[in-house]
Amino acid sequence: MILSLDPTSHVPPFEQVRAQVAALAASGALPPGHRLPTVRRLAGDLGLAVNTVARAYRELEQSGVIETRGRAGTFIAVRGADAEREGAVAAREYAARTRALGLSPGRALELAHEALGGAPG
Structure with a gap:
């Protein structure tokens, strides 16, 4: 990721x-x-204080641009159409996995409903 700062700005x-x-x-x-x-790494790369970059990341997270996943790190968030696309990919992967396990489509849907916290059907 290449960022450039203008110190005269x-x-x-x-x-x-x-x-x-x-x-x-x-x-x-x-x-x-x-x-x-x-x-820390971005602050070092840009020659900024850690708190400066931390503030930028906090504001990006509050606006939904990035998400922090604990020790896994900080990532660009999945939003809007991206979320729909990622959901479709996850659904196809789930369907393929349940077929490989020999589950009926009805049972696979029941399990998905349960996992989502809703009642089947």
Whole structure:
């Protein structure tokens, strides 16, 4: 991920980082699921304080652009049409797996409903 900061800009560094990551995510240059560098690593790469990058990441997370998955790291979030597309992929994978296990379509749907917290049918 290549970000560039303008030290002469009136825009604070955290906002420059936030805006650039948001723009890269929106354009698809950083696709959903792309792992971002750690706060420390990005701060070191950009020559910024850790708190500056942490603030940018916090604001990106609050706006739904990124998501933190604990120790796994920080990733570009799946949103809107991307979420629909990812859901369709997951459904196809589930269908293939239940067929391989020999489950009937009806039972597979019942299990999916249960997993989603709803009643079957």
